[in-house]
Amino acid sequence: MLGYIWQYVCTSFLRYWVKWLFRHLTGKCELQRICSGHKPGATRTTKAALETSKDNLEQCVNQIMKEKNVKPQNDPLFKGSLHICLLQITGYSSLFISVEDLRKEVFSSENPEHEAMLLKLWDLLMPTVKLESRITKQWGDIGFQGDDPKTDFRGMGMLGLINLVFFSENYTEEARQVLSHANHPKLGYSYAIVGINLTEMAYSLLKSGALKPHFYNTVLGTPELRHFHQLYCYLAYEFDKFWVAEEPESIMLFNQYREKFHNIVKTHLQDPDVSLALMVHSKNKPK
Amino acid sequence: MGLLSILRKLKSTPDQEVRILLLGLDNGGKTTLLKQLASEDISHITPTQGFNIKSVQSQGFKLNVWDIGGQRKIRPYWRNYFENTDVLIYVIDSADRKRFEETGQELAELLDEEKLSGVPVLIFANKQDLLTAAPASEIAEGLNLHTIRDRMWQIQSCSALTGEGIQEGMNWVCKSVNSKKK
Numbered sequence: 001m002l003g004y005i006w007q008y009v010c011t012s013f014l015r016y017w018v019k020w021l022f023r024h025l026t027g028k029c030e031l032q033r034i035c036s037g038h039k040p041g042a043t044r045t046t047k048a049a050l051e052t053s054k055d056n057l058e059q060c061v062n063q064i065m066k067e068k069n070v071k072p073q074n075d076p077l078f079k080g081s082l083h084i085c086l087l088q089i090t091g092y093s094s095l096f097i098s099v100e101d102l103r104k105e106v107f108s109s110e111n112p113e114h115e116a117m118l119l120k121l122w123d124l125l126m127p128t129v130k131l132e133s134r135i136t137k138q139w140g141d142i143g144f145q146g147d148d149p150k151t152d153f154r155g156m157g158m159l160g161l162i163n164l165v166f167f168s169e170n171y172t173e174e175a176r177q178v179l180s181h182a183n184h185p186k187l188g189y190s191y192a193i194v195g196i197n198l199t200e201m202a203y204s205l206l207k208s209g210a211l212k213p214h215f216y217n218t219v220l221g222t223p224e225l226r227h228f229h230q231l232y233c234y235l236a237y238e239f240d241k242f243w244v245a246e247e248p249e250s251i252m253l254f255n256q257y258r259e260k261f262h263n264i265v266k267t268h269l270q271d272p273d274v275s276l277a278l279m280v281h282s283k284n285k286p287k
Numbered sequence: 288m289g290l291l292s293i294l295r296k297l298k299s300t301p302d303q304e305v306r307i308l309l310l311g312l313d314n315g316g317k318t319t320l321l322k323q324l325a326s327e328d329i330s331h332i333t334p335t336q337g338f339n340i341k342s343v344q345s346q347g348f349k350l351n352v353w354d355i356g357g358q359r360k361i362r363p364y365w366r367n368y369f370e371n372t373d374v375l376i377y378v379i380d381s382a383d384r385k386r387f388e389e390t391g392q393e394l395a396e397l398l399d400e401e402k403l404s405g406v407p408v409l410i411f412a413n414k415q416d417l418l419t420a421a422p423a424s425e426i427a428e429g430l431n432l433h434t435i436r437d438r439m440w441q442i443q444s445c446s447a448l449t450g451e452g453i454q455e456g457m458n459w460v461c462k463s464v465n466s467k468k469k
Contacts, residue, residue: 103331140359140360145313145314145334145357145358145359145360146313146314146358146359151313151314152314152334154314154332154333154334155330155331155332155333156331156333160333189336190334190336190358190360193333193334193336193358194336196333196334197333197334197336199333200331200333203331204331250364251336251337251361251364252337252338252361252364252367253337254336254337255336255337255338255339256337258336
């Protein structure tokens, strides 16, 4: 229901907001400085987008109300609702920018932060087993391919590792339970690389815009990175449940089942009331 | 013969199907190569769990390319895909010198497989875009490729990332299929 209202408000008023933006782009304002101070291209556009979304949104709402002659005393809730709509719309694109930045950050053994995060993942998942050395076959026990996980992050970069750590840190019990399923001798799969693969699923869904209804329903404001990590947790937990229930013949059928699961998720996302929330207790539940 | 009948004739001779098996250690670049062949985006590739398959049209052939995950844990499954293979493409990360021995062993085992006997093998010395990559000649020598007598073989340096060398390799694949069928 709320989604429908938002959709209505957005389609009715976005046009004016865009017109307002253009007026500012040609007038004398902060945006103008961004535009004249940067070469055309991604940097300038990104800066301009962030500028308009953060500081000027409130102003933008006021402008719309003035233009449309909306009296706050007659409709006291309007301003807040419209503001949230605009925060959600602009927030979705800025979330993608942040996610894309993390994805492009390549895991590097020379970066102590990256290394610390990798070791943290091990400790969270295998609290009773000590890692014998940095390069070891033990990494296979949490589902990396070889004796050095660094090559497994590939196209997902740090985004893949951060998601894995976020799940293990905020849903430790669930993550260990999923890992134990993944290590099943017959029904098992490679926990870490399937996790990286599911990060790719989350990333593609975000990029295509398919996650809009989910974030519009679950975050009343600007969606942040942790909301994206949260969605990954949902996928990791739900995929495991799906895999265990389906009992695939072997790991070689992974992509077939992944596609089936992907379709289920996409079907959920067709529902205007969709909320892909992991329904278990989190140690560190995001607000 | 009128134009229509020529068109009809072209349509009625379907492309000959070729089964290509893409193998090699994990992180060699098999999936990137597969996506490059299919002209797909290669920027967010993740490790292959299981396998990927794609069909590509090339020089009158329909190439069905099977890209099988290379991690040690799933190498025992490779044999499930040997049957009816027309060409084996073996991909090597030319910059991963530490694993040359391992990759050589895996290749030697594949060449000993009965179900792959006589199957032409193309070795892609991949990742030539990296400064530390070993040249194809060095890899050929290290793997003793010159001792292969029971089949056609070829080593081709390439970069699946930039696409360099791939067309040359695929030309050899089509050529070897042609000469085998004769």
